Amino acid sequence: MERILEINSLYKNYGKIKAVQDLSLTVNAGSVFGLLGPNGSGKTTTLGIILDVVQKTGGTYSWFGEKPGNESRKKIGAILEGPSFYPYLSAEENLKVTAQIKNVSYERIDEVLKTVNLLDRKKDRFQSFSLGMKQRLAIASALLPDPYVLVLDEPTNGLDPQGIADVRSLIVKISGEGKTIILASHLLDEVQKVCTDFAVLNKGKNVYTGSVEEALSNKEIVEVKAHDKDNLIKLLKSCSFVTGFSENHQTVLVHMDHQKNAFDLNQYFVANGLVISHLATNKKNLEEQFLEILSQSS
Amino acid sequence: MIRLFNIEWIKLRKYKAFQILTALYFLIVVVVTSSGMFFLEYLKSKGAEFHGIDPTILPIYQFPYLWQHIVFVAARLKILLAFLIIMSITNEFTYKTMRQNIIDGLSRTEYVFSKLSMIFVLSLVNTLLVFIIGLVTGLIYSDNTSIEAIFGNIQYLGAFFMNVFAFLVFTMFLSILIRRTGVVIIFLGMYSVIIEPILTLILSNAPFVPPFYAKLVPFFPREAITNLIPNPFPQYILQQMQDHVAFSDVTIAGGEMLIFIGLIFLMLKRRQTV
Ligand SMILES: Nc1ncnc2c1ncn2[C@@H]1O[C@H](COP(=O)(O)OP(=O)(O)O)[C@@H](O)[C@H]1O
Ligand SMILES: [Mg+2]
Numbered sequence: 001m002e003r004i005l006e007i008n009s010l011y012k013n014y015g016k017i018k019a020v021q022d023l024s025l026t027v028n029a030g031s032v033f034g035l036l037g038p039n040g041s042g043k044t045t046t047l048g049i050i051l052d053v054v055q056k057t058g059g060t061y062s063w064f065g066e067k068p069g070n071e072s073r074k075k076i077g078a079i080l081e082g083p084s085f086y087p088y089l090s091a092e093e094n095l096k097v098t099a100q101i102k103n104v105s106y107e108r109i110d111e112v113l114k115t116v117n118l119l120d121r122k123k124d125r126f127q128s129f130s131l132g133m134k135q136r137l138a139i140a141s142a143l144l145p146d147p148y149v150l151v152l153d154e155p156t157n158g159l160d161p162q163g164i165a166d167v168r169s170l171i172v173k174i175s176g177e178g179k180t181i182i183l184a185s186h187l188l189d190e191v192q193k194v195c196t197d198f199a200v201l202n203k204g205k206n207v208y209t210g211s212v213e214e215a216l217s218n219k220e221i222v223e224v225k226a227h228d229k230d231n232l233i234k235l236l237k238s239c240s241f242v243t244g245f246s247e248n249h250q251t252v253l254v255h256m257d258h259q260k261n262a263f264d265l266n267q268y269f270v271a272n273g274l275v276i277s278h279l280a281t282n283k284k285n286l287e288e289q290f291l292e293i294l295s296q297s298s
Numbered sequence: 299m300i301r302l303f304n305i306e307w308i309k310l311r312k313y314k315a316f317q318i319l320t321a322l323y324f325l326i327v328v329v330v331t332s333s334g335m336f337f338l339e340y341l342k343s344k345g346a347e348f349h350g351i352d353p354t355i356l357p358i359y360q361f362p363y364l365w366q367h368i369v370f371v372a373a374r375l376k377i378l379l380a381f382l383i384i385m386s387i388t389n390e391f392t393y394k395t396m397r398q399n400i401i402d403g404l405s406r407t408e409y410v411f412s413k414l415s416m417i418f419v420l421s422l423v424n425t426l427l428v429f430i431i432g433l434v435t436g437l438i439y440s441d442n443t444s445i446e447a448i449f450g451n452i453q454y455l456g457a458f459f460m461n462v463f464a465f466l467v468f469t470m471f472l473s474i475l476i477r478r479t480g481v482v483i484i485f486l487g488m489y490s491v492i493i494e495p496i497l498t499l500i501l502s503n504a505p506f507v508p509p510f511y512a513k514l515v516p517f518f519p520r521e522a523i524t525n526l527i528p529n530p531f532p533q534y535i536l537q538q539m540q541d542h543v544a545f546s547d548v549t550i551a552g553g554e555m556l557i558f559i560g561l562i563f564l565m566l567k568r569r570q571t572v
Contacts (some may be wrong), residue, residue, distance in 0.1 A: 014570070050400045053572045074403030084394035088313050099307045100404040141402075 002029035003065055004149050004180045005050065010059035012045050019045040019170035021204040027182055029148070032175045035184040036290065038200030043184035044081055051078050077142025078151035083134040087127035091118060091137050092181055094126055102145045112140040116170060132163030139170060150181040180181045184195060188287045200293050208293045216257065220224050222254045222262045225278035231260065235272050253282070303419065304413035309471060310416070315385060323378040324427060330375065331368050331431050334358045335439060356534055359439035362450025366530040368432045369458035375528050376462050379420060380469040384482045387413065387473035391521055397572050406566040414559070421463040457526045457543045464523050464555045471558040474565055494520045520552045
C-alpha cells in the first residue's frame with residue numbers, strides 16, 4: 001500500500017515541556033487517519049512539525065516517501081487550529097492567495113466553493129462568515145490543489161450541531177473520493193464516525209495504533225439470555241472462542257475473540273442444541289476503550 | 299518573482315486600509331512637493347525673510363538643485379508607507395495567515411521576497427512619482443531647462459529610492475521582530491524621535507564619552523538612512539551643507555539594509571513556531 005506519511009521517532013520540547021515524545025506512525029493512501037488525544041496531548045504540535053511551521057527537536061518524517069519540502073506541502077491541503085484567512089478579503093480573493101501559492105488555476109476556486117456549499121457567498125468577506133462557514137472555506141482552500149491528502153486539525157471545534165454535521169459529512173464525502181485524510185481530534189465520537197485508522201496520543205506519546213474497525217470489534221460483547229441458563233453457562237465454559245463472561249441477573253455478557261461475532265456464537269448454540277431467548281451485540285464503544293488506553297498509559 | 303509580487307498584491311489590493319493609506323500618501327507627496335512656491339509666497343506675505351532676501355527668489359525649483367530639495371521633503375513623508383508595511387506584516391501574525399501561507403507551500407524565503415517585492419514596487423512608484431513632480435514643477439518654475447540642468451543632480455532620485463526602500467526594510471524587520479501592530483508603531487516612533495536622536499547626541503557631544511564613539515553615529519539605522527539625502531536648506535541661512543550623495547553614506551545604508559534582510563531570514567528560520 002502506498003505510504004502517504006511516515007513519522008519516525010519524532011520529538012518536540014518547548015523548554016521543559018515535552019510536547020511530543022518518540023512518536024512514530026504511518027498513514028497509508030486512502031485511509032482516514034484519526035489522531036486522537038485529549039487537549040495538550042501534542043496533536044497540533046505533531047501536525048505543525050510535519051507541515052513545517054513548528055521546529056522539531058528530533059526525529060524524521062517523510063511525505064509521499066520523499067524528503068519533505070515546499071513542493072510536498074503544495075500537494076497537501078491543511079488546516080491547523082482553525083481557519084486562517086485575511087478577514088477583509090472575500091472568500092474568492094482569499095482562495096486566490098492560496099491558488100497563487102499552490103500554483104493552482106483560478107478555475108478551481110468555483111469548484112471547491114461549490115463542494116463546500118459556499119459558491120453563493122464567494123464575494124462576501126471572510127469576516128462576515130459564521131464559524132461553520134469559515135471552517136468550510138478552510139476545507140475548500142485545502143481542496144484547491146485537488147490534494148492527495150488533507151490534514152484537518154479539530155475541524156469541528158466550536159461549531160454548532162449543524163456545523164458539526166456539515167463538516168463531518170463533508171469529510172466522509174471527500175474520503176469517499178479516495179483521498180487520504182489525517183484528522184486530529186479530541187472527540188472520540190468524531191474519530192469513530194469518520195476514521196478508518198487511528199492513533200491515540202497521550203502526553204506526546206503514541207500509546208495505541210490500530211484500525212477503528214478492529215478496535216470496535218476487538219471488544220465485541222454479546223448479551224445472551226436462555227431459559228436453560230445452566231446449560232448456557234456450561235456451553236460458554238467449553239466454547240473455544242469465548243474469552244470470558246459475566247452474569248448480570250438473567251443476562252449473560254459474553255466476551256469473545258475479535259474475529260468472532262454474535263453470528264458465530266449463535267451457530268455454536270444451535271449446533272449444541274441450545275435455544276436462546278435473547279441475543280444482542282453490545283459494542284463496547286471506543287470511548288470506554290479510549291479511557292482505558294489512557295489510564296493504562298499514564 | 300512576479301508570482302511572489304502577485305501574492306502580496308492580491309493580499310493588499312482589496313484591503314481598504316491599503317487603498318486609503320497609499321492614496322493618502324501619494325496625494326500628500328504630490329501636494330507637499332509641488333506647492334513650494336505657494337509656501338514661499340505665504341512666507342513672504344507673513345513678512346518672513348532670509349538674511350534680507352525675499353523668500354520667493356530662493357531657487358527651490360531650479361534645476362538641478364530641485365532634486366535635492368524635492369526628495370528631501372518627500373522623504374519626510376514616508377512614515378505613512380511605514381504604517382502600511384507594519385500592518386501588512388503584523389496582520390499576518392494576528393490572523394495566522396503567514397503560517398497558513400507556509401503550510402500551503404510557500405517557503406520562508408519566498409515569503410520574505412514576496413514582502414520585499416511589494417516594498418520595492420512601492421519605493422519605485424514613489425520615486426517615479428517624485429521624478430514626475432520634479433519634472434513638471436521644474437519645467438514650470440526653473441529658468442534653466444537644459445538637459446544637463448534637468449538631469450544634473452538626478453542621483454538624488456537614486457538616493458531617495460534607497461532612502462524609502464531601506465526605511466521600509468527596517469520597518470519590516472521591526473514588524474517581524476515584534477509582531478504586534480501597536481507595539482511596532484510605538485517602538486518605531488519612539489526609536490526615531492527619541493531613542494536614536496538622544497543616543498547619537500550623547501555619543502557625539504557628551505563630554506564624558508570618548509571621541510571614538512562619535513564615529514559610530516553614522517551607523518545607527520535612522521542616521522544611516524537619513525544621511526542618504528543631506529538637508530539642502532541650511533545653505534539658505536548661510537550654513538554649510540553637503541551638496542552631493544556621498545558614496546560612504548550609500549555604502550553604509552546599503553550594507554545595513556542587507557544586514558536587516560539577513561536578520562529577517564534568520565528570525566524566520568530560527569523561530570520555534572511561526
Ligand atoms: N508555542 C508553544 N510554546 C510552549 N508550549 C507549547 C506551545 N505549543 C504547544 N505547547 C505545549 O505543548 C503541549 C502539546 O500541545 P498541542 O500540540 O497544542 O496539543 P493538542 O493539539 O493535542 O491539544 C501542551 O502542553 C502545550 O501547552
Ligand atoms: Mg490542538
